[in-house]
Amino acid sequence: MDLLSILSNSFRGALGPEAAIYALAAVGLNMHFGYTGLLNFGQVGFMLVGAYGTAVPVVAWGLPLWVGILIGIACAIVLALLLGVPTLRLRGDYLAIATIAAAEVLRYIYRSEWAEPLTGGVFGITQFANDFYDLNPYSSRLDLGWLSFSPTALWVMTVGWGATFLACGLVALLIHSPWGRVLRSVREDEQAARSLGKNIFSYKMQSLIIGGVLGALAGSLMAINTQALTPDVFMPILTFYLWTIMILGGASRIMGPVVGAIVFWFLLTFLDSFLRQIIGDGLIGLESSDVGAIRFAAVGLGLMLLMMFRPAGLLGNQKELRLDVR
Amino acid sequence: MSGDQERHELEPDVLAERAELVDAEHDLGEQELSVGARRAAEALTGVAPEPGVAKPDAILVADGVVRQFGGLTAVDVEHLEVQRGTITALIGPNGAGKSTFFNLVSGFDSPTRGKWSFNGTDITQLAAHKIARRGMVRTFQLTKALMRLTTLENVMLGATGQGGESLWRAPLRFLWRAQERDNVTRAEELLERFNLTHMRDEFAGTMSGGQRKLLEMARALMVQPDLVMLDEPMAGVNPALTQSLLGHIQALRDEGVTIVLVEHDMDVIMSISDWVICFAEGRVIAEGRPDDIRRDRAVIDAYLGARRSLKEDPQ
Numbered sequence: 001m002d003l004l005s006i007l008s009n010s011f012r013g014a015l016g017p018e019a020a021i022y023a024l025a026a027v028g029l030n031m032h033f034g035y036t037g038l039l040n041f042g043q044v045g046f047m048l049v050g051a052y053g054t055a056v057p058v059v060a061w062g063l064p065l066w067v068g069i070l071i072g073i074a075c076a077i078v079l080a081l082l083l084g085v086p087t088l089r090l091r092g093d094y095l096a097i098a099t100i101a102a103a104e105v106l107r108y109i110y111r112s113e114w115a116e117p118l119t120g121g122v123f124g125i126t127q128f129a130n131d132f133y134d135l136n137p138y139s140s141r142l143d144l145g146w147l148s149f150s151p152t153a154l155w156v157m158t159v160g161w162g163a164t165f166l167a168c169g170l171v172a173l174l175i176h177s178p179w180g181r182v183l184r185s186v187r188e189d190e191q192a193a194r195s196l197g198k199n200i201f202s203y204k205m206q207s208l209i210i211g212g213v214l215g216a217l218a219g220s221l222m223a224i225n226t227q228a229l230t231p232d233v234f235m236p237i238l239t240f241y242l243w244t245i246m247i248l249g250g251a252s253r254i255m256g257p258v259v260g261a262i263v264f265w266f267l268l269t270f271l272d273s274f275l276r277q278i279i280g281d282g283l284i285g286l287e288s289s290d291v292g293a294i295r296f297a298a299v300g301l302g303l304m305l306l307m308m309f310r311p312a313g314l315l316g317n318q319k320e321l322r323l324d325v326r
Numbered sequence: 327m328s329g330d331q332e333r334h335e336l337e338p339d340v341l342a343e344r345a346e347l348v349d350a351e352h353d354l355g356e357q358e359l360s361v362g363a364r365r366a367a368e369a370l371t372g373v374a375p376e377p378g379v380a381k382p383d384a385i386l387v388a389d390g391v392v393r394q395f396g397g398l399t400a401v402d403v404e405h406l407e408v409q410r411g412t413i414t415a416l417i418g419p420n421g422a423g424k425s426t427f428f429n430l431v432s433g434f435d436s437p438t439r440g441k442w443s444f445n446g447t448d449i450t451q452l453a454a455h456k457i458a459r460r461g462m463v464r465t466f467q468l469t470k471a472l473m474r475l476t477t478l479e480n481v482m483l484g485a486t487g488q489g490g491e492s493l494w495r496a497p498l499r500f501l502w503r504a505q506e507r508d509n510v511t512r513a514e515e516l517l518e519r520f521n522l523t524h525m526r527d528e529f530a531g532t533m534s535g536g537q538r539k540l541l542e543m544a545r546a547l548m549v550q551p552d553l554v555m556l557d558e559p560m561a562g563v564n565p566a567l568t569q570s571l572l573g574h575i576q577a578l579r580d581e582g583v584t585i586v587l588v589e590h591d592m593d594v595i596m597s598i599s600d601w602v603i604c605f606a607e608g609r610v611i612a613e614g615r616p617d618d619i620r621r622d623r624a625v626i627d628a629y630l631g632a633r634r635s636l637k638e639d640p641q
């Protein structure tokens with residue numbers, strides 16, 4: 001067993017482009033749930049429209065990539081309005097149902113034969129992000145001996161983590177303003193906020209849009225990172241990874257999603273390479289095809305333990321959680 | 327009696343002080359009306375104590391307001407006016423429709439039919455938050471503390487016209503810093519007034535039930551309303567604090583704020599209200615000055631009960 005290579009893989013997972021992308025999407029989810037109390041179970045839908053919004057204009061209409069990214073953002077705003085206008089005046093569970101359904105419906109629409117001329121249907125589309133890689137300032141690998149990143153990975157990581165930290169900074173500024181105070185009061189008690197003259201519908205809508213746009217940006221990056229896009233990347237389970245990340249790091253903490261994403265991806269890649277190694281060494285009677293399932297089961301177990309011993313998440317304020325609801 | 331005597335000897339100061347306080351309260355109730363009380367009494371002279379009577383300067387006027395829940399008619403108010411600058415008490419048995427009436431006029435519930443106006447404009451169709459912005463703020467019978475906000479933040483939320491509450495201005499701190507500072511000053515004054523200064527930076531969720539009542543009132547006053555509707559503000563608040571709360575409520579009236587409050591404690595009602603409206607089964611069954619209400623046959627039958635009224639009324 002090669003512990004160094006396991007660790008090297010784990011760190012690559014924890015800091016790599018995927019972790020950054022998931023962190024960014026989870027920052028958006030944290031805006032929804034952590035600060036506004038919105039139950040969004042379809043963050044993956046925002047990622048999907050962001051990703052296709054970015055890729056389709058490039059491939060189908062030959063527009064530059066940055067225009068695509070803007071279109072992705074616009075799609076997320078439209079989606080937020082479509083989801084929010086009918087449900088945000090109702091009880092919270094309606095948004096939950098609407099988002100989970102919308103994300104699935106969107107996936108089916110984008111993979112349908114009818115949409116194939118634009119989205120490539122089940123086969124997807126590729127090679128749309130060359131504009132992005134042309135800008136890559138890195139020409140050689142980053143090599144720390146036991147850990148190394150390719151120039152393209154480095155470039156995506158730079159942009160991904162950069163965007164994530166910018167998003168965290170923006171969220172921090174917003175949350176620590178009177179605007180954020182209203183948002184948090186909506187999370188605590190809508191009626192009380194309303195009795196003090198706050199238009200809670202408007203605040204919930206703004207939050208849904210901001211978090212959705214962050215999800216769409218994460219989707220764009222996800223498309224750019226792989227240069228290949230198929231609808232089935234955007235399965236509902238992805239939303240639940242984002243929830244896991246947010247809860248792991250601590251909901252309603254600015255850096256919660258970042259810490260959550262790093263820990264989540266570290267654990268995932270650690271378990272993956274650890275299991276593969278011991279299976280390869282014949283130490284355990286499992287097939288390597290079982291690895292995928294087992295590592296998620298282990299992450300689930302870890303999450304359960306976390307909830308038992310640190311219920312507010314790694315960064316969470318444990319005191320907040322002890323406030324009973326009277 | 328001998329037990330009491332002993333206690334008296336143990337803590338003569340406290341007991342004497344307490345006795346003085348009671349006397350003082352008594353005097354307060356009987357002579358020396360405050361500015362607001364005198365103003366209110368003058369304004370209401372000549373207003374007949376009968377249900378639905380018109381007031382000289384009504385801030386809130388309700389007309390034919392009906393709210394049905396299925397077959398149950400919770401509120402059925404033909405006509406009701408609240409005089410500006412008074413403390414108007416709503417009384418009535420449990421389930422009489424007092425809270426439902428609050429919910430209706432403050433926009434938190436929609437009526438089966440009827441309309442009402444505030445400060446002369448019809449606000450029947452207006453959303454709750456817009457009604458609050460126009461200066462009519464209510465508190466809830468079941469308090470709604472914003473648990474995971476600090477006490478100060480809870481009160482700060484009440485401030486109106488905050489520039490920093492718009493998304494575009496929120497990240498640009500320099501645009502709202504000065505206003506925020508003023509609001510903090512005002513919020514701290516309110517906390518001081520309601521004995522909550524020591525809780526300033528604690529989560530509101532850590533407060534006791536009575537403290538939450540106080541917090542809710544402070545928060546409502548932060549809005550600087552023309553009319554405050556308090557749904558049982560004294561429930562669960564200790565006697566000493568009730569006294570000071572009553573003082574605050576009277577002071578508010580003296581400043582010109584109109585107060586409508588629901589309360590079950592008849593001593594409180596009789597001592598501070600300028601006008602009393604009695605609900606029963608959704609209807610206004612009686613209206614009048616506290617003394618009129620005390621002797622009103624319908625109120626005694628529906629609410630006070632015969633015995634209680636005898637004890638209350640020595641004459």
Ligand SMILES: Nc1ncnc2c1ncn2[C@@H]1O[C@H](COP(=O)(O)OP(=O)(O)OP(=O)(O)O)[C@@H](O)[C@H]1O
Pocket residue numbers: 395398400418419420421422423424425426427467
């Ligand atoms: N949402 C509702 N659905 C059905 N019935 C309701 C609803 N809200 C209130 N009611 C009914 O309306 C009537 C009036 O209730 P309300 O809460 O206004 O009474 P109240 O006068 O405030 O009583 P209390 O002094 O106990 O607070 C009650 O009979 C109650 O059962």
Ligand SMILES: [Mg+2]
Pocket residue numbers: 424425426467557588
């Ligand atoms: Mg009530």
